Amino acid sequence: MNYKTNGDAIEIFLEGPISEKTELFDVKIQNFKNIKLNLSKVTFINSIGVKNWISWTVRFSLGTKLVMEECPYVIVNQVNIVHGFVPKGTVIASFIAPFLCESCAFEMTMKLENDVHYKYAVNQLPHEVHLPDLTCTKCASPMEPDFMVEKIFSFLKEKAV
Numbered sequence: 001m002n003y004k005t006n007g008d009a010i011e012i013f014l015e016g017p018i019s020e021k022t023e024l025f026d027v028k029i030q031n032f033k034n035i036k037l038n039l040s041k042v043t044f045i046n047s048i049g050v051k052n053w054i055s056w057t058v059r060f061s062l063g064t065k066l067v068m069e070e071c072p073y074v075i076v077n078q079v080n081i082v083h084g085f086v087p088k089g090t091v092i093a094s095f096i097a098p099f100l101c102e103s104c105a106f107e108m109t110m111k112l113e114n115d116v117h118y119k120y121a122v123n124q125l126p127h128e129v130h131l132p133d134l135t136c137t138k139c140a141s142p143m144e145p146d147f148m149v150e151k152i153f154s155f156l157k158e159k160a161v
Contacts, residue, residue: 014038034067042071053085058087067093076095076155080151117129
């Protein structure tokens, strides 16, 4: 893990598993109002990692904004499954989603981005999802999301502030 600070903002780059040994949970975050997490190199999260993650986020100062970038699919699953995994107002700026070719079983991943592939629900407008049309590089058939679209995007129903 490494990080850089700029006034009341901190950008943290995580690597490896999120577990009982993750250095992130030792970072003093109380003085930061803007926390950006780049999770592109996170490999997995275990149950103790989930518990410690929640304990870490409840230490945020009131009004702290959390932005999560390049979330692995396993992290987005936790956001949707575990109540309180992220504080209200957290923005998932991007995540890595799996896609599958039903014709030849080729698998690939793609980074999906906020305001490009999805939009949060705001001002009583519903959330939006615009998945890309992907073509299999092996057999040229259409690729399908290898996830339940409504379930994985359920984090969009929370208003991002």
